[in-house]
Amino acid sequence: MPGRQLIMTFPVTATSHTLADYRARGGYQTLGKALAMAPQDVTKEVSAAGLLGHGGAAFPVGRKWAVVKLDDGQPHYLCANADEGEPGTFKDRWILEHSPHLLIESMLITAHALQVRHAFVYIRGEFDLPYRRLAGAIEEAYDAGLLGKGILGRPFDCDINVIRGAGSYVCGEASGLLASVEGKRGYPRNRPPRLTVKGLYQRPTVVNNVETLSNVAGIIANGAEAFKKVGTPKCPGTQLVSISGHINRPGVYEVEYGYPLTKFLFEDCGGVTGGKKLKCIVPGGISTKVLTAAECEPLTYDKQSLEGAGSSIGSGGMIVIAEGTCMVRLLQVMLRFYHHESCGQCTPCREGMGWMHRIIDRIVAGEGRPEDIERLIEISKLNDGTTICGMGDAAGYATVGILAKYRDEFEYFIEHKRSRLDGNLEVPSVVPAEAGTQ
């Protein structure tokens, strides 16, 4: 494993997700400790640990929590974001499937810190097994007196409800998610007011990613200082990285921040499939800019290093792309996705995604025009910062990132009406032509 582990600390078995196994791993011992602490001290500890959000924006968790005023006389809400939908990302699924009680215990500790009576988990609708594992764990927790009223015999009540999404990407955005929890269309909304001021039903609400929350129990158990010893000084802790694509050993890995990127790719994950050379990686979900093999070389896996190279950790969804892959076709798949998922609320995104999708389709059909590349860049710029949520920006980053580094492939495609490579996303030696019939 790449570095030290905080979450994937046990071997997965058929019963890892159960309460009995979680207790055997020391589970729910931190809850008692947290409940004996003053709520603001829990927040202070999480702030001191320097925990960053793991959902994509890497926002400091303590700063988000500190906005909630404990004595404002209003109900506060907590919502775990399990709407894992960023293409390439499947890390939260690991926690939900194998350690759902870690999430529940961490949510209870957070609920105490923020004085939350009702907490929610919003999980994407397609996740069936993760949902059943989580819902089963919640029932176990109710039966064991760990949820509901008078938890651990203390004057602490908390309910957790699970709401299942129904196939909308924008519901992974915190305000869209809350609209969906309210039983409405998942339209994101403008800030301010921030969600920590006016969130669910206009009450202060904290929305955190599943993995982010799952770090809370460990921070309270071992203290902020112990947490900061893992990772780098500016980026403490670990990241669950879900890696896929042209890679020999795809899957979920817990990577300690600061771990050498190419060592992770070539040693831990076994390198590119079929012995091919690495072309580039999508480091953290398709909304982050691609990094070429040469750019990856000097990097370590942490926020500062990846941002220094013009990209970001994003959601930890890494896609490995082998030499020989057609980037024009790759961008086509990405733009089709963004067009499909635009919620239609903001004009630049609703129209822009359609324009970009049609332009790339035209190029792939051999009908591209010389001005198309500039037009894609122009539309990307038009979207940047002009929409309510970050989806318009994200599609632009992905597009501009690929065009900046692989412009020659697009120019060739437009001029010759065909791919300079074989026009495939599958790399021939990686997936043999007869692979399908094996």
Add this chain to the structure above:
Amino acid sequence: MKHLIPEFDRWKARFPAGFESSLVMPCVRRIQEDRGYVADADIDGLVEYLGVPRIQIEEVLSFYTQFRRKPIGRWHIQCCRNVTCSMVSAERLIDHLAKKLGVAPGQTTADGRFTLSTAECLGSCGTAPVVMVNDAYHENMTIAKVDALLEELK
């Protein structure tokens, strides 16, 4: 949907007071599981049970791609075709299924057994390509495995 009300009542008990609107998503999903789609009568029933405006339920039904107003085939085959799946043969898999079933994505076979759809990222990229049949994920799919699956579902 009337027979589902006892179940809805149990959910309601764990929600804060005044959160009836938050039951729209869970109730619509449960109704669809039960009937296979959401009928006009279900909307009427939900409006009455939750006390939310009818337009809210209509909006939810038209916004979320997983909800449907019409019945589909007995087996709903959804093939992911996003980045990673496309990089490991999803496109050929979809072409194969379309040919084998004799329908294009979005259509249902004449006998009502299968509906073929494409999906955008099912969050299973580590075991791509992935095909979802009703609620279940089938991972690391190949044409041979898809053929075996179809045999099983007939």
